[in-house]
Amino acid sequence: MSAPNPMRPYVGTLVDTKDLATNIRLFRIRIDDPEEHERFAVWKPGQFLFLSTLGYGEAPFGFANIPAFGPAVEVAIHNVGHVTSHIHMLPIGSKVGVRGPLGNCFPMDEVTGKDIVVLGGGIGGAPLRPVIQHIKAHRADYGHLTIFWAARSPDLLVFTDEYEEWQAMPDTEMHVTIDRPAEGWTGNVGLITEILEQIGPSPQNTVAITCGPPIMIHFVGLTLAKLGFTTDQMLATLEARMHCGIGKCGRCNVGEKLICRDGPVFWQSEIKEFLERAL
Ligand SMILES: Cc1cc2nc3c(=O)[nH]c(=O)nc-3n(C[C@H](O)[C@H](O)[C@H](O)COP(=O)(O)OP(=O)(O)OC[C@H]3O[C@@H](n4cnc5c(N)ncnc54)[C@H](O)[C@@H]3O)c2cc1C
Ligand code: FES
Structure with a gap:
């Protein structure tokens, strides 16, 4: 066929x-x-x-x-x-x-046996839900899971009704934060980078997976670097305006690479310059 x-x-x-x-x-x-x-x-x-x-x-x-x-x-x-x-x-x-x-996918097979740090900002949390679901379905294949989940305000946090279930997964911790104080909110307040630095997950045998706007990916990358992560321990997904989605029209290029064909998942070492230009 x-x-x-x-x-x-x-x-x-x-x-x-x-x-x-x-x-x-x-x-x-x-x-x-x-x-x-x-x-x-x-x-x-x-x-x-x-x-x-x-x-x-x-x-x-x-x-x-x-x-x-x-x-x-x-x-x-x-x-x-x-x-x-x-x-x-x-x-x-x-x-x-x-x-x-x-597009490509998070290399979940390549990162078995490692601790995983997941960092989602706003709607950027959506493509990370499959990562959490995958780890849940294959829990013994991965080490400690740390989830950082952020939004500008409480009403922009996605999948709130699943946090309890995620936190109840073995060897898992979750930190939710919003950018600015909001009425009725008693949780963390501050940028995802602040809570990331405060919690300070160890880079040893760890991979960090980030999804959000380029500016967030960039600053999360800088904070991870401060914690000792190398860009080969950081995965991120990129977005761009797209037409064909299959590597034909050239609309979604990042330097030599096409986000739809070579991404949307990249090691941070591959997209460092793009992120710096996007600031
Ligand atoms: C690989 C990939 C995965 C995505 N995943 C999601 C997802 O899970 N959920 C989700 O809501 N959106 C996601 N997006 C973004 C989504 O494709 C755009 O929001 C959508 O194309 C907007 O279409 P529209 O016709 O409603 O907006 P338009 O009327 O075309 O534009 C409205 C506004 O959105 C901006 N915009 C449009 N497309 C993009 C884009 N790709 N990146 C940044 N800004 C854009 C425009 O510049 C404009 O300011 C993803 C994009 C890509 C490339
Ligand atoms: S959208 Fe056409 S090459 Fe990527």
């Missing part, structure tokens, strides 16, 4: 939605043809898909779950513009197009 055309979207149905935070909603999509769903349901933590709605276009989103954690594809979408605002208005049962899985 010939390989499926990567530009042809599968037809899927929106089966469920859930509000996660202000203007951020989780969408559960089932690909209509069971054979196509099975072919699609091999995505790995860190990969992404293109979601399209007829008449509005398509946009890339990171997978927010792993296939083992539910039969549907899950994506957490921040309503920021043309396509995302339309997706936010779709009623359950709407038909959507799904293209993927695309």
Whole structure:
């Protein structure tokens, strides 16, 4: 059988939605043809898909779950513009197009036996949820897990109803912080870099995985370096405006590399200059 055309979207149905935070909603999509769903349901933590709605276009989103954690594809979408605002208005049962899985993934096999530090900022937490789910499903393969979870304000924290479950995982700690004090908030206040420095996870046999805007990745990288991490112990996922998503149009380049083809997951050593330019 010939390989499926990567530009042809599968037809899927929106089966469920859930509000996660202000203007951020989780969408559960089932690909209509069971054979196509099975072919699609091999995505790995860190990969992404293109979601399209007829008449509005398509946009890339990171997978927010792993296939083992539910039969549907899950994506957490921040309503920021043309396509995302339309997706936010779709009623359950709407038909959507799904293209993927695309891009590389977090090298979860390469980092077995290591302690893992996960750092998510705002909607950037969404592509890290599959990492946490993967570690949960293969708990004995990884060492200590430290989760740093941040947002500008409490109403922008995603997956709040899962924190208890994550913290209850063996050998796991979680630190949640918001940037500025907010009424009714009794948890940590301060940037993710501050709490990271304060907790100070050891770099020994550890890999840090960060997802958020480039400025956050950059400053988290500097703090990790202060703690003794090298850029070969830091993984991050990048975002860019994309068209094709399959390395053909050249829209998403970072120097010689294309985020859609060579990423979106990179070792920080590969993207250091890009992050410095993005400041
Ligand atoms: C690999 C990858 C994974 C992503 N994962 C997620 C995710 O899990 N959840 C999520 O909500 N979003 C994610 N995004 C970002 C998402 O693709 C954009 O928010 C979306 O394309 C905006 O489309 P729009 O038509 O609604 O916005 P537009 O109307 O096109 O633009 C609205 C605003 O958003 C800005 N913008 C648009 N696209 C991007 C982008 N890629 N990066 C930064 N700013 C952008 C524009 O400059 C503009 O200011 C991801 C992007 C990539 C490349
Ligand atoms: S989006 Fe076309 S090359 Fe990456």
